Amino acid sequence: MTELVRFETVDLRFPTSIDLAGSDAMNPDPDYSAAYLTIRTEAGDSGHGFVFTIGRGNDVQVAAIDALAPLVQGLDIDAAIADMGGLSRKLVYDSQLRWLGPEKGVMHMAIGAVINAVWDLAARRAGKPLWEFLSGMSVDQIVDLIDFRYLSDALTPSAATDILQSAFPGRATRAEALLTYGYPAYTTEPGWLGYSDEKLARLAAEAVSDGFGQIKLKVGGDLSDDLRRLKIARDTVGPGVRIAVDANQRWDVATAIEWIRQLQPYEPSWIEEPTSPDDVLGHAAIRKNIAPLKVATGEHVQNRVVFKQLLQAGAIDVLQIDATRVGGVNENIAILLLAAQFGVPVCPHAGGVGLCELVQHLSMFDFVAVSGSLDDRMIEHAAHLHEHFVHPAVVQGGRYRAPIAAGFSAEIRADSIAQYQFPGGTQWQDS
Amino acid sequence: MTELVRFETVDLRFPTSIDLAGSDAMNPDPDYSAAYLTIRTEAGDSGHGFVFTIGRGNDVQVAAIDALAPLVQGLDIDAAIADMGGLSRKLVYDSQLRWLGPEKGVMHMAIGAVINAVWDLAARRAGKPLWEFLSGMSVDQIVDLIDFRYLSDALTPSAATDILQSAFPGRATRAEALLTYGYPAYTTEPGWLGYSDEKLARLAAEAVSDGFGQIKLKVGGDLSDDLRRLKIARDTVGPGVRIAVDANQRWDVATAIEWIRQLQPYEPSWIEEPTSPDDVLGHAAIRKNIAPLKVATGEHVQNRVVFKQLLQAGAIDVLQIDATRVGGVNENIAILLLAAQFGVPVCPHAGGVGLCELVQHLSMFDFVAVSGSLDDRMIEHAAHLHEHFVHPAVVQGGRYRAPIAAGFSAEIRADSIAQYQFPGGTQWQDS
Numbered sequence: 001m002t003e004l005v006r007f008e009t010v011d012l013r014f015p016t017s018i019d020l021a022g023s024d025a026m027n028p029d030p031d032y033s034a035a036y037l038t039i040r041t042e043a044g045d046s047g048h049g050f051v052f053t054i055g056r057g058n059d060v061q062v063a064a065i066d067a068l069a070p071l072v073q074g075l076d077i078d079a080a081i082a083d084m085g086g087l088s089r090k091l092v093y094d095s096q097l098r099w100l101g102p103e104k105g106v107m108h109m110a111i112g113a114v115i116n117a118v119w120d121l122a123a124r125r126a127g128k129p130l131w132e133f134l135s136g137m138s139v140d141q142i143v144d145l146i147d148f149r150y151l152s153d154a155l156t157p158s159a160a161t162d163i164l165q166s167a168f169p170g171r172a173t174r175a176e177a178l179l180t181y182g183y184p185a186y187t188t189e190p191g192w193l194g195y196s197d198e199k200l201a202r203l204a205a206e207a208v209s210d211g212f213g214q215i216k217l218k219v220g221g222d223l224s225d226d227l228r229r230l231k232i233a234r235d236t237v238g239p240g241v242r243i244a245v246d247a248n249q250r251w252d253v254a255t256a257i258e259w260i261r262q263l264q265p266y267e268p269s270w271i272e273e274p275t276s277p278d279d280v281l282g283h284a285a286i287r288k289n290i291a292p293l294k295v296a297t298g299e300h301v302q303n304r305v306v307f308k309q310l311l312q313a314g315a316i317d318v319l320q321i322d323a324t325r326v327g328g329v330n331e332n333i334a335i336l337l338l339a340a341q342f343g344v345p346v347c348p349h350a351g352g353v354g355l356c357e358l359v360q361h362l363s364m365f366d367f368v369a370v371s372g373s374l375d376d377r378m379i380e381h382a383a384h385l386h387e388h389f390v391h392p393a394v395v396q397g398g399r400y401r402a403p404i405a406a407g408f409s410a411e412i413r414a415d416s417i418a419q420y421q422f423p424g425g426t427q428w429q430d431s
Numbered sequence: 432m433t434e435l436v437r438f439e440t441v442d443l444r445f446p447t448s449i450d451l452a453g454s455d456a457m458n459p460d461p462d463y464s465a466a467y468l469t470i471r472t473e474a475g476d477s478g479h480g481f482v483f484t485i486g487r488g489n490d491v492q493v494a495a496i497d498a499l500a501p502l503v504q505g506l507d508i509d510a511a512i513a514d515m516g517g518l519s520r521k522l523v524y525d526s527q528l529r530w531l532g533p534e535k536g537v538m539h540m541a542i543g544a545v546i547n548a549v550w551d552l553a554a555r556r557a558g559k560p561l562w563e564f565l566s567g568m569s570v571d572q573i574v575d576l577i578d579f580r581y582l583s584d585a586l587t588p589s590a591a592t593d594i595l596q597s598a599f600p601g602r603a604t605r606a607e608a609l610l611t612y613g614y615p616a617y618t619t620e621p622g623w624l625g626y627s628d629e630k631l632a633r634l635a636a637e638a639v640s641d642g643f644g645q646i647k648l649k650v651g652g653d654l655s656d657d658l659r660r661l662k663i664a665r666d667t668v669g670p671g672v673r674i675a676v677d678a679n680q681r682w683d684v685a686t687a688i689e690w691i692r693q694l695q696p697y698e699p700s701w702i703e704e705p706t707s708p709d710d711v712l713g714h715a716a717i718r719k720n721i722a723p724l725k726v727a728t729g730e731h732v733q734n735r736v737v738f739k740q741l742l743q744a745g746a747i748d749v750l751q752i753d754a755t756r757v758g759g760v761n762e763n764i765a766i767l768l769l770a771a772q773f774g775v776p777v778c779p780h781a782g783g784v785g786l787c788e789l790v791q792h793l794s795m796f797d798f799v800a801v802s803g804s805l806d807d808r809m810i811e812h813a814a815h816l817h818e819h820f821v822h823p824a825v826v827q828g829g830r831y832r833a834p835i836a837a838g839f840s841a842e843i844r845a846d847s848i849a850q851y852q853f854p855g856g857t858q859w860q861d862s
Contacts, residue, residue: 027526055527056498057538063494064537067487095458096486102680102708102731105536106495107488150707153684153716249533253584276581277533278736280711281743285584300533305709312712 001076006040007069009062012412013055013422014353014385020194021384022054022351024248025220028194030054032385033422034353035061035110036412039117041077047121048410049113051324052352058422064110067097072114081122085145088115088330092147104302108327115328116358120408129403131178131364134329135171139164142369146334150305154312155334155341163340167372174368182399183363184378186214186244188351190233193218197232204236211398214242214269214378220250223262230266242269249273249300253282257289270294270318277301283315296320299349303327304334311342318376322349323358336366345375351382356393357409360400388416432507437471438500440493443843444486444853445784445816451625452815453485453782455679456651459625461485463816464853465784466492466541467843470548472508478552479841480544482755483783489853495541498528503545512553516576519546519761523578535733539758546759547789551839560834562609562795565760566602570595573800577765578735585739586765586772594771598803605799613830614794615809617645617675619782621664624649628663635667642829645673645700645809651681654693661697673700680704680731684713688720701725701749708732714746727751730780734758735765742773749807753780754789767797776806782813787824788840791831819847 016022017029034050035058051061071091072080080087091111092103100107123133134142143160187210190203200217207215217233219226226245233243245268251259256274263271271293275282277300287295298320301307310316319339321332339346346366348359356379363379371377379400386392390413391405403409419427447453448460465481466489482492502522503511511518522542523534531538554564565573574591618641621634631648638646648664650657657676664674676699682690687705694702702724706713708731718726729751732738741747750770752763770777777797779790787810794810802808810831817823821844822836834840850858 027530030527030530053527054530056525057495057528057531060491060495060498060531060538064488064491067491094487096461096484097488099458099461099485100488100491100537100540104709104733105538106531107491107537109531148683150683150710150713152686153713252579252581255583276736278535278734279581279740281740282581282584282736302535303709305707305713309710309712 002041002043002078004039004072004075004077005042006038007073008038009065010036010417011058011062011422012036012353012417012420013058013428014420015427016384021192023192023194024218024246025193025250026248027054032353033058034412035065035113036417037065037113037117039072039121041121045077045121045125047117047119047124048408048412049115049117049120050354050410051109051113052355061106061109064106065113068110068114077121080118084118084330085147087118088145088327089147091115092327103305103327108303109324112324112326112328112331115330116323116408116410119329120410124407127406129361129405130408131361131368131403132175134365135175135368139168142333145330146337147330151308151334151338154308155338159341160337163337164369167369170372171368174372178364178367178402182396182401183360183367184374185212185381185395185398185400186216186378187212188216188380188382190215191217193221197229200229201232201236204233208237208241212241213398214244216244216246216272216380218248219245219263220247220259223259226263230263234266244268244270244272244296246272247274249276251275253285256286260286260290260293264293268293270296272296272320273299278306280306280309280313280315283310284313287315287317294318296347298322299325301325304331304338307335307338311338311344316344319344319346320349321346321359321362323355323362329362332362336362336370340371345377346371347377348379350380353385354389354410354412356381356386357389357391360393360403361408364402388412433472433474433509435470435503435506435508436473437469438504439469440496441467441848442489442493442853443467443784443848443851444489444859445851446858447815452623454623454625455649455677456624456681457679458485463784464489465843466496466544467848468496468544468548470503470552472552476508476552476556478548478550478555479839479843480546480548480551481785481841482540482544483786492537492540495537496544499541499545508552511549515549515761516578518549519576519758520578522546523758534736534758539734540755543755543757543759543762546761547754547839547841550760551841555838558837560792560836561839562792562799562834563606565796566606566799570599573764576761577768578761581736582739582765582769585743586769590772591768594768595800598800601803602799605803609795609798609833613827613832614791614798615805616643616812616826616829616831617647617809618643619647619811619813621646622648624652628660631660632663632667635664639668639672643672644829645675647675647677647703647811649679650676650694651678651690654690657694661694665697675699675701675703675727677703678705680707682706684716687717691721691724695724699724701727703727703751704730709737711737711740711744711746714741715744718746718748725749727778729753730756732756735762735769738766738769742769742775747775750775750777751780752777752790752793754786754793760793763793767793767801771802776808777802778808779810781811784816785820785841785843787812787817788820788822791824791834792839795833819843
């Protein structure tokens with residue numbers, strides 16, 4: 001028996017508010033941060049997980065991860081890896097901690113960090129990148145990872161089995177294709193709300209020359225700004241590159257419908273987060289009123305129960321998973337299967353700290369073992385903060401290269417931790 | 432200018448798991464706890480607020496409240512009290528902290544504790560119990576407390592004004608009636624899942640002799656247990672006393688419908704939390720299939736956006752606010768107005784630590800200034816832990832007496848804090 005003996009958290013904050021990378025209509029000055037966890041076995045294996053936040057409160061997120069330490073310290077790691085579904089349920093259904101959500105917010109994201117760290121450790125021990133490790137599991141093993149509680153009116157174990165069985169025969173071919181061609185990406189780099197028109201145009205032109213087929217612009221602050229910026233972007237990228245827009249929850253339902261109609265001449269490829277991520281019926285009303293324009297959401301959707309309803313209500317055209325918002329890999333696999341069940345493509349949210357690194361594994365697993373398709377699918381990409389990762393995500397020619405290093409690409413460099421640890425790191429002592 | 436100078440939190444835990452008071456199908460062994468906040472001005476005025484939790488993780492909740500200290504320390508308390516709507520928006524829309532929800536879970540409950548503490552302080556300074564203090568505000572002042580963001584498709588400022596105007600003429604008469612007759616209560620005391628059949632029968636008989644018109648039983652663990660316990664309860668209380676049942680989120684949609692049909696012969700007055708509190712569409716499906724039996728939910732509903740949808744979807748017959756789950760008094764007033772707009776009665780969740788103390792003020796305000804009605808309305812009551820409060824809620828003859836002490840009844844006794852502070856208090860040092 002190999003025990004998990006180390007559980008160490010750190011509050012990492014990067015001063016991104018200085019150059020307004022990451023700025024949008026709801027988040028004018030984020031300091032991109034990570035509540036970062038390292039676990040280690042007595043045999044010396046390690047795993048890493050984290051929650052992405054945008055600054056203040058990252059200490060609360062660290063405290064929430066620490067609250068889970070007693071549930072995993074001393075764990076038999078071989079048994080845990082052999083029953084990741086059981087480990088997930090153990091964390092989610094600790095009744096006292098569950099009261100703090102249930103299954104939402106700080107406590108649920110903490111569970112995701114722990115689960116993801118154990119997956120990182122498991123894939124490292126297997127010597128495989130996580131996407132390949134997951135894609136090598138049997139259909140029954142994958143189904144066993146999922147907590148079907150509250151899902152059975154939309155997705156049953158047998159329906160999940162059917163989806164995975166259908167994709168089974170082509171797994172090897174698609175994995176090979178990923179290693180050769182990678183996975184489509186789009187870039188949010190030009191579109192941060194705090195950027196000047198000149199910077200927007202320059203970065204939009206760069207995105208096209210870098211091979212991206214879609215860029216994304218933040219909107220929702222001021223309508224005339226949005227129209228001017230969309231015109232600049234469309235004039236720059238031409239008609240052949242898609243432009244998505246992202247309102248970051250800024251609008252009420254009626255405002256969203258009216259505002260989006262004004263943007264329609266610029267043919268946005270989707271409208272992201274038009275209103276509260278909690279408002280399933282609001283998203284459904286917006287989608288109905290702006291069709292054929294598409295609605296996308298998910299980066300702030302708290303758990304599989306809300307995703308289930310977004311799909312049941314016909315509220316979204318594009319489902320955007322986030323690697324650190326829900327309860328980790330297990331819940332994200334449930335969400336991938338829900339999306340497949342309803343025939344809705346998954347285009348993950350990324351950027352932040354390490355979200356590109358993590359979520360590429362989930363999309364590649366989706367392609368190999370679940371949806372079997374790249375149609376209308378792409379992963380968001382933002383250029384910043386990758387240098388802090390031991391195995392950074394690589395995008396070339398507008399596509400994510402398939403990770404080949406063992407694990408979940410979650411490990412942050414020791415020198416970055418020393419510099420950006422808050423408040424003791426050298427970055428914060430100097431400021 | 433009077434500044435807010437003290438912001439002090441404490442982790443309080445009561446060892447309720449010993450006698451299984453509070454046990455249900457999802458929470459077998461809670462230790463009822465409070466993340467407790469005291470604020471004080473330089474002039475010596477104080478206010479108290481807290482979040483109710485059930486044990487582990489109460490330290491995370493305390494950390495979340497502490498994260499708000501920089502936003503209120505040094506605040507001009509006169510200006511804050513004069514613009515409680517503005518203070519609420521300041522806390523809810525701190526963009527970096529909002530990322531941790533948004534508006535849900537640990538961080539949102541922390542905002543509720545701070546807002547409630549300021550309301551306690553405001554009512555104390557005014558020398559009035561909170562229900563009376565709120566009921567003395569003008570219609571415009573009340574409307575200004577509310578954050579209508581994400582509500583405007585269901586409740587506008589003008590609709591809220593109409594509701595409050597309609598209730599305005601009868602305010603004084605209803606306040607007088609409350610002081611004379613109190614507000615109807617029901618009791619959960621007999622029904623905890625961990626209690627023996629004998630204890631259930633004894634406490635159910637006591638509830639009837641104490642004057643309660645409704646008792647509530649926990650269900651959802653085992654169907655044959657539920658049927659046996661319901662029979663005991665019905666045989667004990669007779670046909671004239673209502674019996675509500677509470678599944679505490681135990682079921683999926685289909686299971687809920689099937690299980691509830693089995694309970695139908697015992698005529699439960701409502702079915703509480705049949706499934707996930709996040710599942711608006713699930714509640715709607717259950718309600719449609721078990722009609723005319725009634726569906727109640729709300730104690731774990733995270734914010735006004737989900738309540739809005741439960742009402743829009745026709746998913747509930749009874750709306751159960753909780754005093755410490757959402758963003759404080761302001762958001763609960765928004766929810767009371769939503770309920771009034773849709774004609775759904777509010778029957779608050781209570782029990783826990785101090786929930787009876789707080790929520791009685793909200794229901795009494797609802798009666799005086801919003802709904803103007805007691806029809807089908809009652810506040811939950813559980814007998815334990817009131818002794819720790821300086822001004823405990825008083826229930827006599829099955830009715831809450833209207834509080835007359837100034838404030839929100841939120842202050843916990845100093846000797847209780849010394850005993851139950853975790854882990855340093857005398858209670859926990861001895862155990």
